[in-house]
Amino acid sequence: MSEQRNRTVTVDYSGGGAIAHVRLNRPEKKNSLTLHTLDELVSITHRLRKDRNLRVVILSGEGDTFSAGLDFGSAMRSPSGIAKAFAPRPWRGTNTFQEATWGFRRLPVPVIAAVQGHCLGGGLQLALAADYRFTTPDATWSVLEAKWGLIPDMSGVHSLSSLVGQDVAKRLAMTGEMISGERAVNLGLASELAADPEAAALELTRELIGRSPDSVAQTKKAFDRTWHLDPRATFATERLLQARLLVADNTRRAREAAAKKAAPVFAPRRVR
Template identity: 60%
Template sequence: MPEPRVLLHVDGPVASVSLNRPEKLNGVDIAMLRELVTTARRVREDRSVRAVVLRGEGDAFCAGLDFASVMSSPSTIVRSFVPNPLRGQNLFQHAAWVWRELPVPVVAVVHGHCYGAGLQLATAADFRFSTPDARWSVLEAKWGLVPDMSGTASLRELVGGDVARRLTMTGEVLDGTRAHALGLVSGVADDPDVPARELVEAIIARSPDSVAASKALLNRTRHASPRRAFAVERRLQLAMLLAKNTAIARAANVRKEKPAFGERRFGR
């Protein structure tokens, strides 16, 4: 039986998800795309999970699409390229964007190569921490392609339009420090697991419903008019005012105690 392409380990409220093709620098093939979707679904269904840490096994986060493997079956490419009519995403896009759609925050920890599909997966996460010497690139330009695994949506909200055009048109390779300066990366550290864990600990100290609603609020209002954004705010705030975990947070704050939250109830 082949090794799983994606590993999932749940430790209390934190799910660790690892790309698991280290011998291929975690190059993405069709099997990995499918397992990314399946793994995200498992995380979504586990309401005890309150944050996800996404990383790569071995010497790289992800060196991009494994062209040799993917191109070996043209019929599979065609099927995988057709979008689902309900979500408007094909398999390539959904495998990355599904992490942005999760009702819990996703933190990518990046080392080594973060190219092409790897960059698009990392930018679909809510936060990214990188080693200073990690290599980031919208590498599709090298192959005469465009970013097509949700990169259009994630890249434009992280960097300015001119930077997005430059990276997409040139395939320029950035180290982690430069990627941070441009806004691609949330933080840089020799051991990026440390700031990632610190952020996760700060997040899981809050109500899981409030965190999920905050992510939903920012996702849903990203391109909304002020009127539409205010309507979404009102609906989500009403849901939080009525939430059991909000009452737990309020009572704990009054008593100056650490809240003992229940499972996440908000978000599918």
């Protein structure tokens, strides 16, 4: 199943609609992000969030690169568009630049980024919004905003703070230095090296689909909600999410399948 109406982002489905392949689709421009692309990403994540049959999202770039970041040439031709995109949405706490990336973190399913070629600036911040990131060893990663006299402002400050030490985050954001995929893994920006990141993402997807969609969703929620909280608040969240799972239909299905040593057949996800 395929959806091709978006000009700069495409969404293809596999696994009977359980897997959404979201691809940046400007290979001739190294998949750089226009204001229109940001709007598309926001729309796509909001739509995917409502899909109870969705199990995993794989995020990648068409061609031989992930994303070279914001297309400043295109964006600067529309000062009013930048102003509109920069204005925050009070009910979400993000503006368009931030929601285009953080919308993937809001999804109740795992998001896996497959990175090759360039992963720069806004493209890097998009990759950091994924739950897991495969990268080729020779990919180029950079918090490139420093080159333009800016800071990472597409949710990157928060993402960096949850992935690397403060000293590393400051160095990367202050210098904009280019690092390889291998070094990105060593620093904690990327999760794992892979010669073929999309193939690695699909392999991980097969493991995830074998688990209860509600358990996977609640696990993502548990870590995202508590990563910077104190132990007492974390324990309370654990109890609440676990109590909901204990009475869930998909938990029963997982338990019965495990007892029979059979492959479980799950109902659509209940967790939003």
